[in-house]
Amino acid sequence: MIKDNLALYLVTDRGLSLGRDLETVVMQAVRGGVTLVQLREKSIDTREFIALGLRLKAALAGSGVPLLINDRVDVALAVDADGVHIGQSDMPYEMARRLLGPDKIIGLSVETMDEVRQANDLDVDYVAVSPVFATHTKTDTLTPFGYEGLERACELTRHPVCCIGGMNADTVGRAIACGSDGAAVVSAIVSAPDPYIASKNLKMIIDNELDKRRLG
């Protein structure tokens, strides 16, 4: 994976997708500029999770957009996804790396400054600073980083960074300006009236900020 894949990172949520089909929403978002997709499913049978993963993988084939699976290394292996995204309650990183091999992408959520520090000892492909702002997507009660915390996390980590939690058209620009390499978005895309337009708009804002950084 390259850092550029983090720019606009879509995390799926079928419950928030207004009844629309998973692949439809994802592919509209990809056409709009999404650079990475994570299939996140909770409370679903393993067989159904695998079936969804295979459908998304087929839909994304040839798009150049990698597919990650949330938490489930077995599902990632079964569908030959590009990698997994793991949280602090999921499989420990070293075990996941051993099972997935050196070439798969493994991203890790970091929810405190201590976890940002600890992740510097791991060879994860990226860290997801989570949450920047409190949301209804996560039921966990975590202290949000805010922009200041995100900026410190970006300074502290040796890894590529994306950030998640309250990312939408009003917040992604500032989040990138804090040093994040990208923003992970759930409802601002999957619940948007038009996921293509929403993604296109978010991508434009993010690319603008990334350009400013490159030009110094």
Added chain:
Amino acid sequence: MIKDNLALYLVTDRGLSLGRDLETVVMQAVRGGVTLVQLREKSIDTREFIALGLRLKAALAGSGVPLLINDRVDVALAVDADGVHIGQSDMPYEMARRLLGPDKIIGLSVETMDEVRQANDLDVDYVAVSPVFATHTKTDTLTPFGYEGLERACELTRHPVCCIGGMNADTVGRAIACGSDGAAVVSAIVSAPDPYIASKNLKMIIDNELDKRRLG
């Protein structure tokens, strides 16, 4: 795995264990004669599932009793368990075999006579005829096989058979007499006042019936 490992098959359920520690209950049951252990957990974080699996594996080391993991191939791989038990909503058998390799045990639940037939096309290590009787352990609403159905399933399958659902001291003898190679037990062991005594009693009944079969 050999057929003998199916004789008295313990499926764990922490919620039914009367607040007692998982390893304590399992090791009492193993001393009482349990021949196979399946760690079954629903609604648990992957990290906690792995931690439980590692603890049980350490407790069982040297006992000769294999440890299977319910559903989760990733957890089985992470803890290097002896295999998995999969249901019809879990990972399809062929995928699980590919991920686990030829030497791990894979058992499959069969819940209808059609599924018994279909399993004859797979190289599973055993089938679990489920349920013989309705129980509160499973929330699914399946038609129980009953003794007659179990007998027909045993005739129909080419695999070693265990049976599950309502197995206790009153039922295991007759279930073995129907042709099953063993009985999988949940509450009759984990909810027993003394899991050691309960297992010892069940094992005696089962061994008696298996001896009758061997002696023709």
